[in-house]
Amino acid sequence: xxxxxxxxxxxxxxxxxxxxxxxxxxxxxxxxxxxxxxxxxxxxxxxxxxxxxxxxxxxxxxxxxxxxxxxxxxxxxxxxxxxxxxxxxxxxxxxxxxxxxxxxxxxxxxxxxxxxxxxxxxxxxxxxxxxxxxxxxxxxxxxxxxxxxxxxxxxxxxxxxxxxxxxxxxxxxxxxxxxxxxxxxxxxxxxxxxxxxxxxxxxxxxx
Amino acid sequence: xxxxxxxxxxxxxxxxxxxxxxxxxxxxxxxxxxxxxxxxxxxxxxxxxxxxxxxxxxxxxxxxxxxxxxxxxxxxxxxxxxxxxxxxxxxxxxxxxxxxxxxxxxxxxxxxxxxxxxxxxxxxxxxxxxxxxxxxxxxxxxxxxxxxxxxxxxxxxxxxxxxxxxxxxxxxxxxxxxxxxxxxxxxxxxxxxxxxxxxxxxxxxxxxxxxxxxxxxxxxxxxxxxxxxxxxxxxxxxxxxxxxxxxxxxxxxxxxxxxxxxxxxxxxxxxxxxxxxxxxxxxxxxxxxxxxxxxxxxxxxxxxxxxxxxxxxxxxxxxxxxxxxxxxxxxxxxxxxxxxxxxxxxxxxxxxxxxxxxxxxxxxxxxxxxxxxxxxxxxxxxxxxxxxxxxxxxxxxxxxxxxxxxxxxxxxxxxxxxxxxxxxxxxxxxxxxxxxxxxxxxxxxxxxxxxxxxxxxxxxxxxxxxxxxxxxxxxxxxxxxxxxxxxxxxxxxxxxxxxxxxxxxxxxxxxxxxxxxxxxxxxxxxxxxxxxxxxxxxxxxxxxxxxxxxxxxxxxxxxxxxxxxxxxxxxxxxxxxxxxxxxxxxxxxxxxxxxxxx
Ligand code: HEM
Ligand SMILES: [Cu+2]
Numbered sequence: 001x002x003x004x005x006x007x008x009x010x011x012x013x014x015x016x017x018x019x020x021x022x023x024x025x026x027x028x029x030x031x032x033x034x035x036x037x038x039x040x041x042x043x044x045x046x047x048x049x050x051x052x053x054x055x056x057x058x059x060x061x062x063x064x065x066x067x068x069x070x071x072x073x074x075x076x077x078x079x080x081x082x083x084x085x086x087x088x089x090x091x092x093x094x095x096x097x098x099x100x101x102x103x104x105x106x107x108x109x110x111x112x113x114x115x116x117x118x119x120x121x122x123x124x125x126x127x128x129x130x131x132x133x134x135x136x137x138x139x140x141x142x143x144x145x146x147x148x149x150x151x152x153x154x155x156x157x158x159x160x161x162x163x164x165x166x167x168x169x170x171x172x173x174x175x176x177x178x179x180x181x182x183x184x185x186x187x188x189x190x191x192x193x194x195x196x197x198x199x200x201x202x203x204x205x206x207x
Numbered sequence: 208x209x210x211x212x213x214x215x216x217x218x219x220x221x222x223x224x225x226x227x228x229x230x231x232x233x234x235x236x237x238x239x240x241x242x243x244x245x246x247x248x249x250x251x252x253x254x255x256x257x258x259x260x261x262x263x264x265x266x267x268x269x270x271x272x273x274x275x276x277x278x279x280x281x282x283x284x285x286x287x288x289x290x291x292x293x294x295x296x297x298x299x300x301x302x303x304x305x306x307x308x309x310x311x312x313x314x315x316x317x318x319x320x321x322x323x324x325x326x327x328x329x330x331x332x333x334x335x336x337x338x339x340x341x342x343x344x345x346x347x348x349x350x351x352x353x354x355x356x357x358x359x360x361x362x363x364x365x366x367x368x369x370x371x372x373x374x375x376x377x378x379x380x381x382x383x384x385x386x387x388x389x390x391x392x393x394x395x396x397x398x399x400x401x402x403x404x405x406x407x408x409x410x411x412x413x414x415x416x417x418x419x420x421x422x423x424x425x426x427x428x429x430x431x432x433x434x435x436x437x438x439x440x441x442x443x444x445x446x447x448x449x450x451x452x453x454x455x456x457x458x459x460x461x462x463x464x465x466x467x468x469x470x471x472x473x474x475x476x477x478x479x480x481x482x483x484x485x486x487x488x489x490x491x492x493x494x495x496x497x498x499x500x501x502x503x504x505x506x507x508x509x510x511x512x513x514x515x516x517x518x519x520x521x522x523x524x525x526x527x528x529x530x531x532x533x534x535x536x537x538x539x540x541x542x543x544x545x546x547x548x549x550x551x552x553x554x555x556x557x558x559x560x561x562x563x564x565x566x567x568x569x570x571x572x573x574x575x576x577x578x579x580x581x582x583x584x585x586x587x588x589x590x591x592x593x594x595x596x597x598x599x600x601x602x603x604x605x606x607x608x609x610x611x612x613x614x615x616x617x618x619x620x621x622x623x624x625x626x627x628x629x630x631x632x633x634x635x636x637x638x639x640x641x642x643x644x645x646x647x648x649x650x651x652x653x654x655x656x657x658x659x660x661x662x663x664x665x666x667x668x669x670x671x672x673x674x675x676x677x678x679x680x681x682x683x684x685x686x687x688x689x690x691x692x693x694x695x696x697x698x699x700x701x702x703x704x705x706x707x708x709x710x711x712x713x714x715x716x717x718x719x720x721x722x723x724x725x726x727x728x729x730x731x732x733x734x735x736x737x738x739x740x741x742x743x744x745x746x747x748x749x750x751x752x753x754x755x756x757x758x759x760x761x762x763x764x765x766x767x768x769x770x771x772x773x774x775x776x777x778x779x780x781x782x783x784x785x786x787x788x789x790x791x792x793x794x795x796x797x798x799x800x801x802x803x804x805x
Contacts, residue, residue, distance in 0.1 A: 006770070017420050018337060020420050021337035021338070021417065021420035022337065022338060022416070024415070024416045025338065028411075028415055028416065028446055029412050029446075032408055032412075032449070032450055035447050035448075036451075036453060039450060039451045039494060040454045046487075046490055046493060047486075047487055047490055052485060052487065053484060054485070124465060125468070128467070128468055131469060135458060135461055135467075
């Protein structure tokens with residue numbers, strides 16, 4: 001079953017086709033993630049509607065702060081990409097790292113939100129209405145963690161490329177980094193936006 | 208213009224490592240060639256089908272002869288069958304694992320994993336998937352899921368045993384005093400499902416992006432083979448539906464490991480009230496069936512696509528109603544998301560809501576019937592060649608009709624309230640999904656085996672396999688419709704006098720199950736023997752079935768990249784059979800003078 005070694009024109013691979021495909025994969029993946037939160041928040045609504053043992057409570061303020069932090073993180077990412085496209089690589093790296101750090105602050109603020117819920121008598125294992133917040137915030141947080149890891153990876157790669165790379169070291173943009181940044185930007189805004197959705201959802205459902 | 212050799216990882220355009228050393232490891236194990244990944248899915252699927260089928264024989268023995276002992280069971284299963292009799296706990300583990308394995312590992316991963324990987328690039332004229340790396344990861348996630356589930360057979364408390372639908376509260380607590388299978392075995396089930404969902408999603412993203420973006424010149428959407436449409440829709444279903452199962456499992460593990468009460472309320476165990484309060488097990492059912500119903504289409508779509516292809520090729524007739532076939536797949540895809548509660552008619556839902564779900568459920572019978580009509584009209588007065596793939600494709604149509612009709616009974620809530628959780632349901636879904644999807648898969652295996660391995664399977668053994676499967680399959684599942692008053696998931700029917708008149712039927716079905724299994728052994732022998740020793744395909748007969756699609760324009764053993772030189776260009780739809788004065792008109796053949804594209 002040895003397979004033949006083929007020769008073919010490399011241009012036939014059509015790398016630009018491929019790049020569009022990658023972007024599409026990311027968008028479809030985001031649709032899948034959206035379904036996860038859509039069905040889970042629907043489940044919450046169904047549970048709430050059965051009226052059995054459902055606590056209503058004001059959402060701890062710290063979650064509003066989380067939302068602000070999420071917006072800041074997105075803003076930082078937006079600027080870091082712009083800096084890269086302007087070939088200001090050093091500033092790009094600094095702001096890129098900043099956006100990841102802001103997202104770590106975001107995770108911390110979520111944790112503080114859990115503490116606040118606990119102080120209100122709503123620990124994780126307490127009333128189901130509270131448990132849903134933990135569940136949604138934690139599963140959302142996992143997506144943030146993934147994003148942060150990828151951002152640090154990108155930071156590391158562009159840091160290493162600052163001297164011994166054909167592109168950045170000569171003040172030129174690396175086309176692969178441009179694509180990667182474009183993809184990552186979409187993801188980053190998407191997961192931060194996802195929190196805003198969850199926040200508004202909680203805000204209106206729990207009042 | 209630089210010429211490169213074979214393996215060019217499109218994902219890492221940056222690296223420009225033009226010389227991938229292809230070692231044994233990268234060719235057969237960590238391959239990124241879609242054709243090898245397809246074979247990996249197929250062989251893994253066949254492995255699981257064997258295990259899953261074997262488990263069913265064990266519990267069929269128990270159903271037929273609840274009083275007898277079978278010493279061989281003790282030697283095979285040890286303490287699970289002490290004295291040669293299945294323990295009740297292991298009986299439930301067997302049915303649970305049988306369902307899980309066949310639904311997810313065989314008929315989802317084994318079926319669409321194999322054929323989406325194999326056929327999409329070859330039939331749309333692409334070098335490979337959009338992301339070969341993610342494609343490889345998709346298989347390895349599935350493999351990891353397989354390992355976890357397999358290992359769960361060997362832990363002390365045994366594998367999950369609370370049903371393939373994993374309902375709480377039974378599965379909502381790690382209390383092994385209630386049910387051994389709710390312990391570690393079930394956590395492994397969840398872990399395995401999670402890995403499975405990740406792998407399946409990675410695969411599906413790739414399939415959709417590849418079909419949309421990587422088609423060769425001339426391959427417009429309306430020139431695409433129906434099986435490609437079916438596989439793409441399958442992927443869309445998976446992308447949108449599997450998150451619901453992930454959410455269901457996530458909430459379940461929170462209940463189990465962290466003590467939340469999403470699904471649990473006022474549980475009393477041995478007189479002790481547990482701390483859980485305020486949850487609702489119905490939420491699990493909603494989430495589960497929001498996946499569960501689309502899942503049955505994830506299983507049947509690839510089979511439908513394969514059958515459309517095979518019928519047309521071996522009848523040498525254009526597919527009847529090509530666009531209607533695509534539209535009905537699309538309609539099933541959409542409506543399929545609005546019928547899930549037909550699995551929950553007896554949960555005390557309001558009759559109004561029940562009615563809505565009845566209407567949507569019955570609505571879905573329309574596109575299903577359109578497809579059946581079109582298959583029959585496709586082969587009507589065709590020049591039929593009863594090759595093994597054709598036999599299985601025709602068998603599929605028969606089974607899909609038989610099982611679809613009982614679906615319409617079940618879709619009426621008034622009737623379903625009587626039939627729910629009875630053997631009637633087991634009969635329905637095994638015929639329409641279980642056996643039918645297997646027939647689609649076999650049709651595909653016999654059809655594309657020469658393209659996969661460069662050799663033919665033995666047709667005589669193929670016919671034995673076919674007749675054993677269709678006769679045996681009907682013999683196992685048709686009688687179940689007469690057991691509409693007998694509940695499913697009972698361990699020992701001799702405990703209930705009212706079911707005594709089904710004793711002989713149960714024996715009959717068990718014997719038939721052995722017949723079906725024997726036919727599968729024939730298939731296994733044929734498959735593995737032919738892989739190495741079958742009749743070889745030769746370069747002067749590259750298109751043995753006389754098909755129009757592009758995969759048959761490659762060489763006997765196409766390398767990574769599929770086509771030497773330029774990609775083929777497409778000029779016509781795939782179903783120009785017996786038109787134009789010729790039996791076949793391959794898609795890459797330019798239109799004749801005065802000839803109009805379909
Ligand atoms: C004409 C279309 C169909 C209709 C109206 C229909 C209707 C139903 C209904 C109402 C049930 C619930 C029965 C109960 O539990 O009381 C059911 C069960 C089931 N159906 Fe169908 N069905 C149809 C086609 C299919 C197809 C095409 C498949 C798979 C390929 C399928 C697979 C299943 C499965 C797996 C179950 C049972 C799951 C379980 O409880 O373990 N059905 N069907
Ligand atoms: Cu259903």
